[in-house]
Structures are given as structure tokens and as C-alpha cells.
Amino acid sequence: LRVHITHPAAPNISQLLQNWNKGLGQLRAVVTPDDGATPGPDYGSSFAPGDIVPIPRSDLPFGIPTFHGDGDHARRDGDDIIEWHRNQV
8 A cells, every 4th residue: 555645844734634634544444553542533624733743752763853753843935935943952
């Protein structure tokens, strides 16, 4: 099974979330959740405040800076510019 999941910095949030809902639905059919975990509901037409959560450190590559995976540190400026910032460490 090959599923294309659009990068979260894509400019059209509505199309992005439609893609995620479709792709995550396909993955739910073949991926067994971790013990004690339950899949969340599909996304709506926009991100909700609780949708941006830290990525568990164990899911990130060894040696990656601590600010990666923690919060919303990229913002789009139109269709051509992604502004990226990091938390001070």
C-alpha cells in the first residue's frame, strides 16, 4: 500500500486536510495502533488548536535538535514563502 500524505505546510489547508483524511483512512485499515492508543477522528476543514501537539522524541531521529517536533514553528506567507522559526534553547 502506498499512501501520499501532503506536507502540513501546503498552502491550501482545506485540500491538505481532505488529503489527510483520505490517507489516514487508508492507513487505519492496515496499521494496528500501539497498545492503549485509539485513532483520532478525521480533521475538519481547518486545524483546531488541539491539533498541533509535540511529536514524541522516540519518533524523531537520534540527534535532532530538541526544538524539532514541538509546536507550530512554520508559517506560510502566500503560496511561495514558508517562514520557519525555532524556540530559543
